[in-house]
Amino acid sequence: MGIAMVLDMASSATPDRLAMGRRSDGTTYGRLDELAARGATLLEELGAGHVVFVGVNGPVLPVLMFASARAGIPLAPLNYRLGADQLRELIERLDQPIVVADDVYVDKLSGLSHRIVTPSQFLELARTTERATGDRSADDDTAIVLFTSGTTSAPKGVLLRHRHLLSYLLNTVEFGSAGEEQATLVSTPPYHIAGLGAVLSNIYAGRRMVHLPDFSPQAWLDLVREEEVSSAMVVPTMLARIVEHLDGAPADTPSLASLAYGGARMPQPVLEKALTAFPDTGFVNAYGLTETSSTIAVLGPEDHRAAFADPALRGRLASAGRIVPGMQAQVRDEDDVTVLAEGETGLLWVRGAQVSGEYMGKGSVLDAHGWFPTRDRARIEDGFLYIGGRADDTIIRGGENIAPAEIEDVLVHHGQVREAAVIGVPDDEWGERICAVIVPNSEVHDDAQSFRAWCRERLRGSRTPDDVVFVDELPRTPTGKLVRRDLVDRICAVA
CATH class of the missing domain: 3.30.300.30 (ANL, C-terminal domain)
Incomplete structure (x- = not known):
């Protein structure tokens, strides 16, 4: 059983509900299921060993994710902002890659010996292909290959197996929990775990996805208002730009019930200004890593409100929140063995079924008891996790x-x-x-x-x-x- 079951369940339960796009012309769960099933056949016919995606987040990503899952082929979204040589080097590290690239990035990949199609070409070919039956993936097969951002070293290919992603999903999201009127704005890139996690979690919940491929503060605010978006996720630099753009004015986004942030450290002054600008929105800090299949700790809306209202608790706004169900965390000394007492700062180790800790060509870095070294400095106080930056820093x-x-x-x-x-x-x-x-x-x-x-x-x-x-x-x-x-x-x- 692989991640394709997520779309199977959603399309069976609510085939006529919109899965993605604007209310006026979006794609239903039934249609998405049809495209993914036909896309799976197409990938098999093309002889794909990996499906590479080079493009912005948009409607083709869910199709590729579930088509590749049903075909039992790993999906590898790449950072389209990388240079041509870097992209080609990463593609060559993958076995039998078929590349799906936005039109604007096709020229960047010229000279590549592997098959390249644009999203529109892929969808057109899929429409004329027979629908695949069944699911060829197994729990232990690789579903996603994500290359780390390489902020301190060369990018490493993280292997996320179907069981890792499903464990994260089943422990943190309730199936069909979203109302038909709910919509989420997706502006995180597809080569980031948050971008892929958004596909799985929102389809499993039954929430319509609205994409914003090119972020600007005004475009983000306009789309939230026009599509009555109920939830969204941003990275700290996006939230900082939104707050700066508002310049003290209220956000005026009455539909926005939840705003999640993560991916990097959030400056507390920015967060405090955002809490003022979005007074009726519940804020969520989601901390996770590529190697952990997304979120491993959450600071929820009530924690934000309590900390913002009480100066004695204000410091909790700097925390990553509490460890999510199904995960364990401990802080160890620099010797990587000694577990430190509560409140002491050391290196964060985590364990759980959603943790991969496995790299392409390098194997697993989990210790003998299944613990993963995040390489983040951290401490745990009163059940709240505080991240102090990378150990390498x-x-x-x-x-x-x-x-x-x-x-x-x-x-x-x-x-x-x-x-x-x-x-x-x-x-x-x-x-x-x-x-x-x-x-x-x-x-x-x-x-x-x-x-x-x-x-x-x-x-x-x-x-x-x-x-x-x-x-x-x-x-x-x-x-x-x-x-x-x-x-x-x-x-x-x-x-």
Whole structure:
């Protein structure tokens, strides 16, 4: 039994309900089921060993996901923003790939020896193909291959098997729980686990998906209002742009009952402004990794409201929330063995049926008892999980380990700071110096010494940045993750 059962159940229960698209011309569950069944036959006829998708999130993604699942063929969505050479290198790592690429990316893949079709060509061919019968996938087959963003190293192909994805879904989503009037706005990219998780969770719940392939704050707000969207997910950079666009005005989105965010650290000032702009919307912080088939911890709407209303609980807005059902978490010391007491900061390990921890060509990194090393620094207090950044980001200054997040959380509360990142740069005396890289709110701002004094007043002296550098923007992935290695290279190059 594979993930194709999700569409089987939804199309059997509500074949005439809209699965995706606008209310005026959307696609029903019955029609989506038909396209996926015919697409499965087409993929078999094309001799696909993998289905590669290079394009923005849209109606073809659910068709490809369930067609490939029924055919027992892994789907591999790739980051369309990568360079041509990078895309070709990733495609060549896959066995017998058939590529489905948006028209605008076909030229980017010129010279590739494998079959390339556009989404419209794929759908047209599928319509004239016989409907596949049955489901050729098994629980332990690979359903999805997702390449990590590679913020600290070369991308690794994460293998997500059908059983991993189904475990996440069955533990966190109730079948058919959405009303027919409910709709979700999908603006996360298809090569991110959140984009794929949205397909599975919303179809399983019976919620209509509305796609926004090209994000802008105004387009996002317009679509929420026009289609009376009831739920949405954004990455922190999107929410920051929406808040900045509103400039203190209310969002005026009465239908929006739930707004989830995740994919990177959320600056608390941005979140507080968003809670003010969307007073009737329930906020959800979803923390997860590609290797864990999406969400492993959630800070729900009531937690947000309680923390926002009570200054004594305000710090919980910086947490990732509580571990979801079916998952276990523990914080270990740097030796990767010793389990730390509650409140102590160390490395986060997780375990559960939804965890893969398996990489293409490299095997599994789970320990002997099935625990996965997230490589995130974390602590657990009163049942709430707090993420302190990647272990690889740790700055070692004079033999002392310093988490950049601790300093960044202070800097983002400065009224003149739009964004801030803290990195370690080589130093002959200390090993590494602490460098704060700041994107100011305006061209007129305090000098570096004033920002150092701001930190010194709120942190121990050893946490005070040695250097403060001002830049126009920080290098980030499309999902908002800071690419620290690029920032270190940039700062060292001008030092």
